[in-house]
Amino acid sequence: MSEFITDKKRTHYCGKINISDTGKEVILMGWAHRRRDHGGVIFIDLRDREGIVQVVFNPHISPDAHREAHRIRNEFVLAVVGTVQRRPEGMENPAMESGEIEVMAHELEIMNEAKTPPFVLDDASADISENIRLKYRYLDLRRPEMQKNLLLRSKVAAAARQFFENNGFVEVETPFLTKSTPEGARDYLVPSRLSRGTFYALPQSPQLFKQLLMVSGFDRYYQIVRCFRDEDLRADRQPEFTQIDMEMSFVSENDIIQLTEGLLSYLFKTCLHRELEIPFTRLSHGDAINRYGKDNPDIRFGLELRDLTDILKTTDFKLFQEVIARGGIVKAIKIEDNKQLSRKDLDDLKDYVAEYGAKGLAWARLRTGPDEWTSPIFKFLKPLEVQHINERTAAKEGDLIVFVADSEGIVHNALGNLRLHLANKLNLIDREQFAFTWVTEFPLFAYSETEKRYVSMHHPFTSPVAEDIPLIATDPGKVRARAYDIVLNGTEIGGGSIRIHQPDIQAMIFDALGLAEEDVRLKFGFLLDALEYGAPPHGGIAFGFDRLVMMMAGVESIRDVIAFPKTQKMACLLTEAPSEVSIEQLLELSLKIVT
RNA sequence: GGGGUCGUAGUUAAGAUGGUUAUAACGCCGGCCUGUCACGCCGGAGGACGUGGGUUCAAGUCCCAUCGGCCCCGCCA
Numbered sequence: 173m174s175e176f177i178t179d180k181k182r183t184h185y186c187g188k189i190n191i192s193d194t195g196k197e198v199i200l201m202g203w204a205h206r207r208r209d210h211g212g213v214i215f216i217d218l219r220d221r222e223g224i225v226q227v228v229f230n231p232h233i234s235p236d237a238h239r240e241a242h243r244i245r246n247e248f249v250l251a252v253v254g255t256v257q258r259r260p261e262g263m264e265n266p267a268m269e270s271g272e273i274e275v276m277a278h279e280l281e282i283m284n285e286a287k288t289p290p291f292v293l294d295d296a297s298a299d300i301s302e303n304i305r306l307k308y309r310y311l312d313l314r315r316p317e318m319q320k321n322l323l324l325r326s327k328v329a330a331a332a333r334q335f336f337e338n339n340g341f342v343e344v345e346t347p348f349l350t351k352s353t354p355e356g357a358r359d360y361l362v363p364s365r366l367s368r369g370t371f372y373a374l375p376q377s378p379q380l381f382k383q384l385l386m387v388s389g390f391d392r393y394y395q396i397v398r399c400f401r402d403e404d405l406r407a408d409r410q411p412e413f414t415q416i417d418m419e420m421s422f423v424s425e426n427d428i429i430q431l432t433e434g435l436l437s438y439l440f441k442t443c444l445h446r447e448l449e450i451p452f453t454r455l456s457h458g459d460a461i462n463r464y465g466k467d468n469p470d471i472r473f474g475l476e477l478r479d480l481t482d483i484l485k486t487t488d489f490k491l492f493q494e495v496i497a498r499g500g501i502v503k504a505i506k507i508e509d510n511k512q513l514s515r516k517d518l519d520d521l522k523d524y525v526a527e528y529g530a531k532g533l534a535w536a537r538l539r540t541g542p543d544e545w546t547s548p549i550f551k552f553l554k555p556l557e558v559q560h561i562n563e564r565t566a567a568k569e570g571d572l573i574v575f576v577a578d579s580e581g582i583v584h585n586a587l588g589n590l591r592l593h594l595a596n597k598l599n600l601i602d603r604e605q606f607a608f609t610w611v612t613e614f615p616l617f618a619y620s621e622t623e624k625r626y627v628s629m630h631h632p633f634t635s636p637v638a639e640d641i642p643l644i645a646t647d648p649g650k651v652r653a654r655a656y657d658i659v660l661n662g663t664e665i666g667g668g669s670i671r672i673h674q675p676d677i678q679a680m681i682f683d684a685l686g687l688a689e690e691d692v693r694l695k696f697g698f699l700l701d702a703l704e705y706g707a708p709p710h711g712g713i714a715f716g717f718d719r720l721v722m723m724m725a726g727v728e729s730i731r732d733v734i735a736f737p738k739t740q741k742m743a744c745l746l747t748e749a750p751s752e753v754s755i756e757q758l759l760e761l762s763l764k765i766v767t
Numbered sequence: 768g769g770g771g772u773c774g775u776a777g778u779u780a781a782g783a784u785g786g787u788u789a790u791a792a793c794g795c796c797g798g799c800c801u802g803u804c805a806c807g808c809c810g811g812a813g814g815a816c817g818u819g820g821g822u823u824c825a826a827g828u829c830c831c832a833u834c835g836g837c838c839c840c841g842c843c844a
Binding site: 206208209210211212213214215217226228230231232245246259260262263265267268271288289290291292294299300301302303304306355356357358376377379401402403404405406407409527528529618627628629630631632633634729739740741743745 | 770771773774777778779793794795799800801802803804805806807835836837838839840841842843844
């Protein structure tokens with residue numbers, strides 16, 4: 173070859189070539205995805221981030237290129253000059269986006285060779301254990317599926333910025349090295365070198381800063397920002413994650429809710445070409461718990477919880493009787509399962525609810541006779557009770573009713589999760605659907621058994637509903653918050669509130685939380701001070717950006733939309749972080765390892 | 768802090784009751800092949816059975832510990 177192709181410019185992405193390019197000479201650069209050597213003609217599937225195209229090396233067309241093509245192995249980096257041609261009659265590949273055409277190569281340059289990768293970079297063989305994928309993340313990310321996920325992530329972020337800019341929002345960056353505050357999640361700490369024995373904390377969210385920006389008069393703020401929480405991981409939780417954060421002045425709940433609906437429909441329209449139905453449904457927190465057992469209900473299917481406590485108030489059945497006497501409740505889910513669930517399945521359901529603290533699970537199947545059950549508890553119930561339960565659950569012949577009797581918290585937790593479990597098992601979920609719902613009217617406080625005090629349900633800066641303010645001192649559990657969460661398919665993807673802008677109310681809240689005044693001064697003094705200088709009424713919301721993208725991409729794990737995620741033990745398998753540091757580094761920070 | 772599950776070739780997996788040379792598929796290497804597209808055909812190489820200890824004449828298999836991946840409970844304002 174007389175000159176290096178690299179001196180020329182790439183003309184097309186592999187995945188972007190189509191029938192309209194027929195006859196054009198193109199210059200492609202990418203990776204050898206797969207090679208099919210027929211002795212004579214050699215086919216190379218060439219891959220770049222936009223897709224795959226078949227390159228043909230024919231000894232009669234270009235003997236030099238064909239000779240060189242023999243050396244090509246998977247993942248070699250290639251530059252190819254060739255002509256786009258329609259494939260011969262009958263040789264089209266409808267499974268391939270570029271399957272109508274191919275590129276007849278004139279020139280080939282092997283720009284780099286590659287070791288045989290530890291796994292095939294093919295979505296068809298993607299069931300590679302995650303530790304291998306994470307160790308070779310740079311290869312895993314070459315897979316078309318991962319490329320698609322991260323490209324979508326980038327698009328969603330860009331569209332969000334566009335939306336906010338179009339609506340008069342200002343992006344302001346807030347510090348990562350900031351102050352540790354009590355309440356909330358465990359902080360990541362960063363030792364200060366200059367001020368021995370003191371620490372910065374990485375932000376759990378920019379909450380306080382965005383409120384200060386409202387005090388500063390920026391009026392509309394947004395940021396796509398990393399947040400850090402040192403808590404245990406789940407499939408949808410990472411120690412560092414990204415929020416789409418926003419805050420507005422001179423607004424109330426409905427302004428935020430409307431703007432959010434506008435944002436989400438814009439994101440879904442521009443990035444997924446899907447129209448969302450707005451406004452989204454709204455559920456009060458109480459209704460969400462009562463009907464679905466959770467404050468993040470999946471409303472794509474039924475199986476709602478029914479309260480039977482009133483029906484069973486005077487029951488003779490000891491087990492229910494005792495639970496109700498202790499202040500507990502009895503709730504049920506009706507399942508139109510057409511006898512799909514066996515006795516063994518029902519035993520498994522009992523084990524399932526045990527994980528959530530339920531001591532048992534009763535069941536009943538409706539038989540043909542009037543109000544007749546096949547059920548271990550049938551003989552303990554009065555005919556009228558059976559009849560009322562059938563009515564309350566609207567159960568018909570063959571339907572199954574499952575009961576949990578326990579304290580309110582356990583019943584809701586157990587049945588709320590059982591509901592999801594059953595819907596999956598019985599295939600009741602429409603996977604194509606995006607079902608949004610708002611959850612509103614949260615309680616401001618929740619009583620913490622472990623801490624023996626009230627804690628903020630949302631955070632301590634959430635405004636109470638005005639008419640409930642007198643209750644803060646007398647009956648904190650009854651105070652409603654001006655808070656709202658947005659839930660998509662049973663996953664909380666965002667939450668926010670109208671904030672407190674009066675210092676006296678903020679002080680009342682800290683008081684109700686049992687925080688000592690000097691401690692509050694020490695931790696939040698700057699916020700209380702700021703509120704004294706003309707803080708406007710304000711409120712906002714923050715979205716879990718990774719979770720949102722995860723739902724939009726239709727993947728099960730948050731790690732599949734994060735380029736370099738951590739494992740459940742918070743390790744990075746690629747860089748092997750965290751790792752030990754030198755004694756000199758520790759000394760400089762005045763740190764000593766104790767254990 | 769706790770429960771569950773997994774760890775065998777580069778990868779994904781199979782290996783009853785402990786038994787002599789640890790299987791397969793894909794991948795890899797070599798050969799043949801001009802229309803394949805998960806190309807095909809022929810041949811071949813490749814193993815600390817996660818790690819450490821124990822029981823036993825004998826351990827991938829049984830026991831104990833430990834490391835790691837995943838899922839979950841607690842936790843995550």
